[in-house]
Amino acid sequence: xxxxxxxxxxxATALTWQNLLFAFLGCLLGTMIGVLPGIGPVAGVAxxxxxxxxxxxTGSIIMLxxxxxxxxxxxxxxxxxLNTPGEAASAITTLDGYAMTRLGRAGAALTIAAVxxxxxxxxxxxxxxxxxxxxxxxxxxxxxxxxxxxVTVGITLxxxxxxxxxxxxxxxxxxxxxxAMVGIDPVAGAPRFTFGSERLLDGVSFVAVIVGVFGLxxxxxxxxxxxxxxxxxxxxxxxxxxRTEWRRSAPAMARGTGIxxxxxxxxxxTGSVSSLLSYGAERKFSRYRDQLGHGAVEGVAGPxxxxxxxxxxxxxxxxxxxIPASPTIAVLMGAFLQQGLxxxxxxxxxxxxxxxxxxxxxxxxxxxxxxxxVPLVGLWTSILKVPYPILSALxxxxxxxxxxxxxxxxxDVFVMIAFGVLGLCLRHLDIPLAPMxxxxxxxxxxxxxxxxxxxxxxxxxEVFYTRPITAALLVLALVIxxxxxxxxxxxxxxxxxxxxx
Amino acid sequence: xxxxxxTTQPVPSRPRERPARSVLIGQAAFxxxxxxxxxxxxxxxxxxxLGPGPGLFPFAMGAVLFLMSLIWFVQEQRHxxxxxxxxEVSQVATVIGxxxxxAAALPFLGFQVALFxxxxxHLRLRARVGWVKAVVISVLGSVGVxxxxxxxxxxxxxxxxxxxxxxxxx
Numbered sequence: 275x276x277x278x279x280x281x282x283x284x285x286a287t288a289l290t291w292q293n294l295l296f297a298f299l300g301c302l303l304g305t306m307i308g309v310l311p312g313i314g315p316v317a318g319v320a321x322x323x324x325x326x327x328x329x330x331x332t333g334s335i336i337m338l339x340x341x342x343x344x345x346x347x348x349x350x351x352x353x354x355x356l357n358t359p360g361e362a363a364s365a366i367t368t369l370d371g372y373a374m375t376r377l378g379r380a381g382a383a384l385t386i387a388a389v390x391x392x393x394x395x396x397x398x399x400x401x402x403x404x405x406x407x408x409x410x411x412x413x414x415x416x417x418x419x420x421x422x423x424x425v426t427v428g429i430t431l432x433x434x435x436x437x438x439x440x441x442x443x444x445x446x447x448x449x450x451x452x453x454a455m456v457g458i459d460p461v462a463g464a465p466r467f468t469f470g471s472e473r474l475l476d477g478v479s480f481v482a483v484i485v486g487v488f489g490l491x492x493x494x495x496x497x498x499x500x501x502x503x504x505x506x507x508x509x510x511x512x513x514x515x516x517r518t519e520w521r522r523s524a525p526a527m528a529r530g531t532g533i534x535x536x537x538x539x540x541x542x543x544t545g546s547v548s549s550l551l552s553y554g555a556e557r558k559f560s561r562y563r564d565q566l567g568h569g570a571v572e573g574v575a576g577p578x579x580x581x582x583x584x585x586x587x588x589x590x591x592x593x594x595x596x597i598p599a600s601p602t603i604a605v606l607m608g609a610f611l612q613q614g615l616x617x618x619x620x621x622x623x624x625x626x627x628x629x630x631x632x633x634x635x636x637x638x639x640x641x642x643x644x645x646x647x648v649p650l651v652g653l654w655t656s657i658l659k660v661p662y663p664i665l666s667a668l669x670x671x672x673x674x675x676x677x678x679x680x681x682x683x684x685x686d687v688f689v690m691i692a693f694g695v696l697g698l699c700l701r702h703l704d705i706p707l708a709p710m711x712x713x714x715x716x717x718x719x720x721x722x723x724x725x726x727x728x729x730x731x732x733x734x735x736e737v738f739y740t741r742p743i744t745a746a747l748l749v750l751a752l753v754i755x756x757x758x759x760x761x762x763x764x765x766x767x768x769x770x771x772x773x774x775x
Numbered sequence: 776x777x778x779x780x781x782t783t784q785p786v787p788s789r790p791r792e793r794p795a796r797s798v799l800i801g802q803a804a805f806x807x808x809x810x811x812x813x814x815x816x817x818x819x820x821x822x823x824x825l826g827p828g829p830g831l832f833p834f835a836m837g838a839v840l841f842l843m844s845l846i847w848f849v850q851e852q853r854h855x856x857x858x859x860x861x862x863e864v865s866q867v868a869t870v871i872g873x874x875x876x877x878a879a880a881l882p883f884l885g886f887q888v889a890l891f892x893x894x895x896x897h898l899r900l901r902a903r904v905g906w907v908k909a910v911v912i913s914v915l916g917s918v919g920v921x922x923x924x925x926x927x928x929x930x931x932x933x934x935x936x937x938x939x940x941x942x943x944x945x
Contacts (some may be wrong), residue, residue, distance in 0.1 A: 328929060441847050445805055448839040451832065452812060459829035464819060467812075492875075494867045543883045630894055663902030664912065667894055670870070671916050674877065674890075679930050687878040691871060698867065703801045704856060728826030 275636075277407050284630030287332060288638055296333045297635050301642045307341065308348015309654050313669055314362075315345035315602045316711065317489030321672060323481050324679040329612040332628050336635040338609050339589070339641070342602055346545065350578055351654045351712025356379055363545030363581040366381045366553045370566060370573025377569045381513035381651070385569055386403050387578040388647050390527045394583030395640040398535045402633055406622060409594035412429025416619045418730060419737045421596075422723035423473050423747035424618065428597040428716050430754040432709035442705045443703075450713030451480055460718065461725045479686045480608050480714060482677045486690040487707055489673055491697025493666050513648055515571070522562060523575035529555050530579030537580075544600050545581040545588075552580035586636060592617050593629065601708040604715045611715070617742045673738055719767060794851040802848045809841030869901065883934030887945045890917035 287293065307318030308587045319341050324469075326334035345741050349364035354371035367387070374383040432441065432447045456467045457477030468474040516521070530552045537543040537551065556576045557563050588599040596618025598604035610617045621629050647654075677690035700707060731737035812833055819830030854893045873896055880889045893915035898904040904912070935941045 325928065325930065356922045411942065439847075441843050441850065441851075444839055445847070448809075448836045448843065451836045452808075452840070455833045455836070459819075462823070462829045465830040466819060466833060467815060490870075495862055496866075498865060573804070632909045661902065661904075664898060664904060667902070668912075668916060670874065670897070671890060671920065674874070675920070675924065675932070678881070678932070679924075682931065686880050686932075687874070687918055691874050691878065694874075695871065698862060699801065702862065703798060705801075717832075721827075723933035725827050733824065733826045 277403060280407075280626065280630045281403055282634075283627065284354065284634035285321065287627065287631035288336065288634040291408060293333055293336050293631070293635065294638070296329070296337040297340045297639050298642055298646070301344045301646050302338040304341035304344015305348035305351075305643070305647060305654065306657065308345040308364075309351050309657055310348075310665060310669070313489055313492060315342065316605055316707075317485055319605045319609070320481050321489060321676040322483035322720040323605075324676050326609070327612065329678075331615055331625075334613055334637075334761075335606075335610060335615070335628070335632050337668060338606055339636060340639045341630060343582065343585045343639060344638075344643060345602075346581050347388065347391050347647055348392075348643060348654070350538065351384065351651070352658065353385045353590040353646075354387065354574070356657060356658065357382035363549050363584070364578070365546065366549045366577045367574055370568075370570050373569035374571070379519075380567065382515035382570070383574045384651055385513050385648050386515055386523050386575050388644050390523065390530060390579035391582035391640065392525050392532045392640050393646045394534050394579035394581075395586045395643075397531045398538060398586030398590075399633065399640065400534055401539075401587060402593060402636070405590050406629070406633065409619060411619075411622075415743060417741075418723045418726035419741055419744045420747065422720060422727050423617070423738070423744040423751070425716050425720040425723060426751045427595075427747055427754065429720060430751045431597070432712050433598075433754055433757060438704075439706075442703075443709045446700065446705050447709035447713045448708065450710035451717040453483055453710075454714050454717040455721075460722050461729075465608060470775075473683070473685050476681075478689060479677075479680045480612075482689040483681050483693045483714060484605055484608070484711060485673050485676055486693025487697035487700070487710065488697075489669070490690060490694025491701055493669060494694060494698045495668070495701055496662070497652045507681040512740055513651065519571045522571050526552075526556055526560065526572040527577035527579040529559065530576040531583045534580035534583030534585075538584040538599065539590055540599075543584075545584045548580040548584040551574040562732045582640075582739055586640075590637070592619060593633075594619065596621075596716065598706055598712065600709045604711045605664055608715045629751075654775055689693050719729055792855045794855045798851055798856065802844050802851070805844040806841055806848075809837045809839075809844060810839030813841065873897065881933050883935065883937045885940055885945050886932040887917045887921050887942050888935060890920070911931075 288297070303322060304315075304318070313321075313469060313583060317340055322338065322341060326337055328335070347364055349362075349622040350367055350371070351357055353359045353364040353367040354375055357368050357372040357375075359365040360367055371383050371387070374380060386434060429447070434708055452467075454477070456474055458464070458475050459466055481540075521552060531553060533552045534545075534548040537548045553566075553573060556570075556572045557566055559578075560566065560570070560572045562570050562572060588603055591599050592603050592607060596607070596616065598607045607617055615625055615628065671692060673685055677686045678684060682688050697707065700710075723753055727737050737744070738748060816830035816833035816837055819833070819835055819872045820828035821831045822828050873893060877889055877893045880892075884892075891913050895909055898909040899906065921932055924932050935945045941942055
């Protein structure tokens, strides 16, 4: 009952016209980012952080969360209409989604995807509500040693995001941590790697780095051959699926919800893995599995439900433990920190009103996405018809604004350009970018909590193995690090197919 | 369709694959960076009476960077990875060049003038968009976005500091 009351309080805050507007704008921008080629969800969320800095913390996080889950739906539109996934988690939808477009059922595929996303997202948010209170109660037991252990668990997840090479993932992770170390040391106050520059005393701007590495480098690496083909906007009448399509989608949505939500809880599993496994489940369990790949509605309903259930489910480790499960969520965590909120058990203890308002907004956002996306499909397809050179010029414009408005200085624009070049080099060398963003966000927290812990214990490491929660979490971190040896990692076939690693 | 039997044709010996030059340059750069960080963080102090000093974390990361670069080098010598497709150098140069000029010009020309020129360059000269369309998009993207941010979102953007633009408030 207590949870229900707090959730109702959250709805009261989230339903104010300002917060509704932020959720609406977030869904709109998120879908647009998902649709646009040349800008992924990581850069998209990072790019819009500066715009939210002047807002209050609740409105800002509501908008950024809406952008985050809006991108998962936006990616579907290009998968279905163009055979080109707008973002990685929608890649598998191209198989049946595009086949449905060729059969003249594009509208039905998009509606099924939207409804599936709604179902998956809503069920996962209910899971978040259920998990919030018990895990949030841990907040009172968390001191610097426990926080250090939690962050260590988060950082060890770069093993799960390593993709093909752990060595290259470690290089990426070390680079992220080193970038985060630039500036004044948080405990002793000594300047580190500032090269005598006053501008670097505050460190390198997190947003400029992310926009450069993920956004600008994507534009620099874009090749003319990737240009999308002809786009046909489905008519309004064709948006309504047949009764048989609804009936066939229901079990696929149920399976997708279970898979997406379950995997979303496991940090390091990306949305792509959920949608791939969901498609695998359809291949195995669907009554119409022989039609998969030829325009079967289950091939759209399952993976699309799974990736949205995953996106919302992945917020559970962030909200309750402060562990970002994917690069986009790490950026979202960066936005929390910029607003003075620390995600994790302490969030519910210290900022319970904001936390519940954000959770309530997730329900609202999922409703908004269905209302917004299905009727507006014509608008999204018209964006796809804009020639890429025009789009890229406008994206560059917003990158410059995003970088400039962090500290209102052109220095951050230069930082963004430099990191764009670095991102391009890393892409060319096949070094994964995901571990970098993880350590960039978690690195400073890890260092600060370690040093605070050791100050409390006066330099003794006993503090890490005499406190039960700390010891248990550190053992968990060790298991994650050793998971490649224990064969606990995701299957190789999935790791190879996972474009987000 | 070939009529030659595979047995009659001598199998050409496959030249030993070597790591791509760009990979070697990358490994060298990361190793050097790792060494520089090791040296710099040593000077910051690794340990104090209260625990880790400001140099400990960077020192550890420098060591990871250096060691991983060496391991990667050895791995590449044994099994060279397939290089990714080359980037379009001209595109990279024009985008980076235009962004550098824009960033340098922003404090002098202000947001509206600098962005108008930037967008016109990309739309008219690079993308060959028609004059009318290019001007309309550039005006909306510079003047329009300036007022959207400054008046609508209360986010200030730079104004011109040089004549004659500063006189007319651009």
